[in-house]
Amino acid sequence: MWDTIVKVDLTSRPFRLIGDSGDVYEGDTLVIATGAQAKWLGIDSEEPMKGKGVSACATCDGFFYRGKKVAVIGGGNTAVEEALYLTNHSPDVTLIHRRDSLRSEKILQERLFAHKGVTVLWNKEVREFVDGGGNAGLVALELEDTVTGERSRLAVDGGFVAIGHHPATELFRGHLELDSDGYISVETGSTRTSVEGVFACGDVADKVYRQAVTAAGTGCMAALDAERFLAAAEFAELAEAAE
Known part of the structure; x- marks a missing residue:
């Protein structure tokens, strides 16, 4: 069955x-697994360079840049964590931030600044992902200084955009409890949401791990939670009928 859900009533x-399509679907339980999408810079050269040296997931693609020079774009927790992760594969990691200070947690900043394999470029914005042509892929980043406007190039083999994610929760805004970043809030140790019988799994409720294996794991949890919910409801109905 293929359809795009445009409205819900919980x-x-x-x-x-x-x-x-106009079709209406009904169910006694609902499992939400709409995921989250990475935020991108939105510059012209970005889309054609995805998969050719530009990525939004260091843990997914970092291995391909073993021994190569890479850059991470961003200044929050995600960017710092990805930069530190990439030091496991690359001897030369550059973190590029458009401001003069990071927004990440202090403990992460301390780890970053203490790591000899990471260089931080302040007050810089990426204006272009430079394609080397043919099968070369990404060869450099065109940078602009946010203070002076001066342009420069940084030679890299890989560029990782790490400026956050958009959880696909707009459909459920006003229906379910969301956290400050728009992710669906679930009870600790379960996939239960603020509405009884509604469960959420994967990246739509997880802004920390964001991996296929963790999404699959919480998907299994949601299925079990839904099954137990239905079984309990059925037992309650039978008990009520027996009275």
Whole structure:
């Protein structure tokens, strides 16, 4: 079954989901696994360079740059964590930030600044991912100083955009409790959301690990939680009927 859900009604059971086809789907439980998408810089050269040296996931693609020079773009926790992770593969990691200070947690900054394999470039914005042509892929980043406007180039083999993620939760805003970053809030140790019978798994509820294996694991948890919820509801109905 293929459809795009455009509206939900979680106020009563069965829950109602309306697709852009006009079809209405009903269920006594709902498992949400809509994921999250990486934020990108939005510059012209970015899209054609994805997979040719430009990535938004160091843990996914870092291995391919073993022994090569890489750069991470960003200044928050994600950027610092990815830069530190990449030092496991690359002897030369550059963190590029458009401001003169990082937004990440202090403990992460201390680890970053203490690492000899990481260089930080302050007040710089990436204006272009430079394609070497043919099968060369990414060969450099065109940078602009945010203070002076001066342009420069940094030779790299890989560029990792790490400026955060967009959880796909707009459909559920006003229906479920979301955290300050827009991720669905779930109870600790489960996939239960703020609405009984609704469960969330994967990156839509996880802004820390964001890996296929952890998403699959929480998917299994959500299936078990939903199964137990339905079993408990069925038992309650039978008990009520027996009275």
